[in-house]
Amino acid sequence: MFHWIYETFGNDLGFLRIFHYVTLRAMMAGLTAMFFTFLYGKSMIGFLQSLKFKESVRNDGPESHAAKSGTPTMGGLMMIVSLTISTLLWGNLTNPNILLLLGSAIAFCMLGFSDDYMKSVKKIKGGMRARTKFLVTILIAVTVTYIFYYISGRPNTVASKGILFEITDLFLPFFKGPVLTLGVLAVPFAIIVLIGSSHAVNLTDGLDGLASGTVVIATATMALLAYVSGTPVAANYLNIPYLPGAHEYSVFLAGLSGALLGFLWFNCHPAQVFMGDTGSLFLGSTLGLTAIMLKKEILLVILGGIFVAEALSVMLQVGSFKLRGKRIFKMAPLHHHFELLGWSEEKVVIRFWIIGIILAIISLSTLKIQ
Structure with a gap:
């Protein structure tokens, strides 16, 4: 909204030019999302309790988790509402990728909500059928990926604005320039990244403040990466791909970081609310989609090392037992x-x-160590 006000009235009212600056809007998006989460957090928790949206603790889990049973879940609704408000207020809504990020987040949030609803209200063990959940996840991922590649086309590849590349190129951390052109394989690869990241964060959400704390570290880091990727001077200096409009992603990611910090206030030990699949699925998918947009898919393995380790531990455990x-x-x-x-x-x-902070520092160091 504020960016639209600047675009519409900025020439006549000079003081509105302040809303042109991405850094200001990013900071305000973060503060706005945090403020709204603080503002209605207790009310939302009470609302979730009144609807009996409560967590059911797994029987084979650690004994110390028994006390968590009955804690309100679906707290991801708190974050998605705050994120939506901050994005509508401070984001550049003429940037189609901002709308795609928000739309993807809402879609994955609704998928998680449906799963949580079946578990906590309908008392269906395991929630949504695994096959159904997987098919819906694929459908959302395919739709989001198709829209992204459809609206992206070829980015600006002027040498003075960063390195030359194609939208389907793959980059590796610590390597200068693309190492591989995926071509048509870029689409299935992006789908795997989206699905993998969403479920990896979902698996991480098992302790008070664990997922929310580690994700906020990753989203804040992604916000910095987005800003430099969308700034010609920074992209050229760092010798990274210049992605026109990518600095606007930092406004969205700052809003998400603010929403996460506000949620963490209520989610830290002992947690007053859990995010549930309502939160974890959209948080993970947002990290994955941002990585795809910024050409940082492989870097996400480093930045999200905690999530990768959590997912690998499950796969290794299941594989070894079978x-x-x-x-x-x-x-x-x-x-x-x-x-x-x-x-x-x-x-x-x-x-x-x-560990998440250390991985974030390593990820940022890849901007210069090439």
Whole structure:
């Protein structure tokens, strides 16, 4: 809205030019989302309780988790509402990728909501049928990916504005320039990234503040990467792809970071609310889609190393048990393994946050170490 006000009245009212600056709008988006989450957080938690949207703890989980049963879930609604408000207020809505990011987030949020509703209200064990959930996830991912490649075309490849590349090129961290042109394989690759990232964050959401804390580190880092990727001078200096309009993604990501921080206020131990699949699916898919848009798909493996480790621990555990009849970890996902080793929940969460910060620093260092 404020960007539209600037575009419409900026020439006549000079003071409105302040809304042209992405940095200001990004900061305001973050503060706005955080403020709204704080503002209606308690009311939303009470509303979720009144509707009996409550978490059911797995029977085979750590004994310490028994007390979590009955905690309100679907807290992802708090974040998606705040994110939508901040994006509509501060985002450049003439940028189609901003609308795509928001639309994708809402779609995955609704998928997660449906799953949570079946588990907490309908009392259907496991929620939505795995096959149905997977098919809907693929449908959303295919739609989002198709729209992105349809509206993207070829980006500006002027040498003075960053390195030459094609939209289907693949980049590796610490390597200068693209290492491979995926061509038509770029579409299925992007779909895998979207689905993989959404479910990896979903698996990470098992301890108070774990997913929300690690995701906010990743989204804040992505916001910085988006800003430099969309700034010609920065892209040329860092010798990275220049992506026109990508700096606007930082407004969206800052809003998401603010919403996450506001949610973390209520989600830290002992949690007053859980995000549920309503939150985790859209958070993970947003990270994946942003990585695709910024040509940072492989870098996401480093930046989201916590999520990758959580997902791998589940795959290794299941594979090992089916093939050998033995488990590698005491329990999967990985955070439960450390709990059963004797670590307190707070220790696991804080140490995972620390690792997330280290991975974020490594990810940012790839901008110059090439």
